[in-house]
Amino acid sequence: MRQLRDNALSLVFGALFVLALAGQSVAGWFENNERLAQHGMPPEAFGAFLTSSEFVVDVAENWQSEFLQFFLFIAATIWFVQRGSPESKKPGDEGPGTDKDQMVGEHAKPDSPSWARARGIRRTIFSNSLLLVMGTVFLLSWLAQSLAGTVVMNSENAEHGQAPISWVEYLGSPDFWNRTLQNWQSEFLAVGAMIALSIFLRQRGSSESKPVGLPHYAAATESE
Structure with missing residues (x-):
């Protein structure tokens, strides 16, 4: 518990960063697949989008x-x-x-x-x-x-x-x-x-x- 308290500020912002990045990746994936669908192209896998x-x-x-x-x-x-x-x-x-x-x-x-x-x-x-x-x-x-x-x-x-x-x-x-x-x-x-x-x-x-x-x-x- 002391380690958590002493490093709480870094841990909180680290967690917020991971959550925000994950949210961005999912939202971006959906947006990208919507764009592909509009052009009559097949959807892209999530893993492929992450490395795109x-x-x-x-x-x-x-x-x-x-x-x-x-x-x-x-x-x-x-x-x-x-x-x-x-x-x-x-x-x-x-x-x-x-x-x-x-x-x-x-x-x-x-x-x-x-x-x-x-x-x-x-x-x-x-x-x-x-x-x-x-x-x-x-x-x-x-x-x-x-x-x-x-x-x-x-x-x-x-x-x-x-x-x-x-x-x-x-x-x-x-x-x-x-x-x-x-x-x-x-x-x-x-x-x-x-x-x-x-x-x-x-x-x-x-x-x-x-x-x-x-x-x-x-x-x-x-x-x-």
Whole structure:
């Protein structure tokens, strides 16, 4: 029970992710078979749909925008601040911080991760590991979106008697950038709204909110 309690936040969102992905796969399968029926074609098996470019492109285009959002947000909060927002450091704290602040090298604690006590490239990698992973998943998802999108586009072109296009041509197509930018703009809006609204609004008990009675201009860290 203690393990469940200590990891409840990750477990809840992990379960929500699996349920939402499963729901998307079933809904997408039904929609795809309805489209096939309209064209007088036989239905597709569920397993075949899960490995199809149609399903992959829909999943990948959402994943890449989400991981881009967090990649940019994590990177931006190193150097930029927003007074009063719990999503930001205090003005004056910009930058990567000192070794003492970050508890690395000779300032590491006995229970600090081993790579925090290491020197050279290992410490550099560990110090930037969150950005590296977020950026890598974004790039891989974006690549998957572009490859699967090329297959989908060529399938649609074949239905209309048009010539297939290359992956490079698809990267410059309106379809690719429409799929990409419609997700990016919504992610940037959501992050910007969270940063700005959390200055003036509160949610009691949430770590994403300042204490209810803290002044609007103060950061959450100023209550400590």
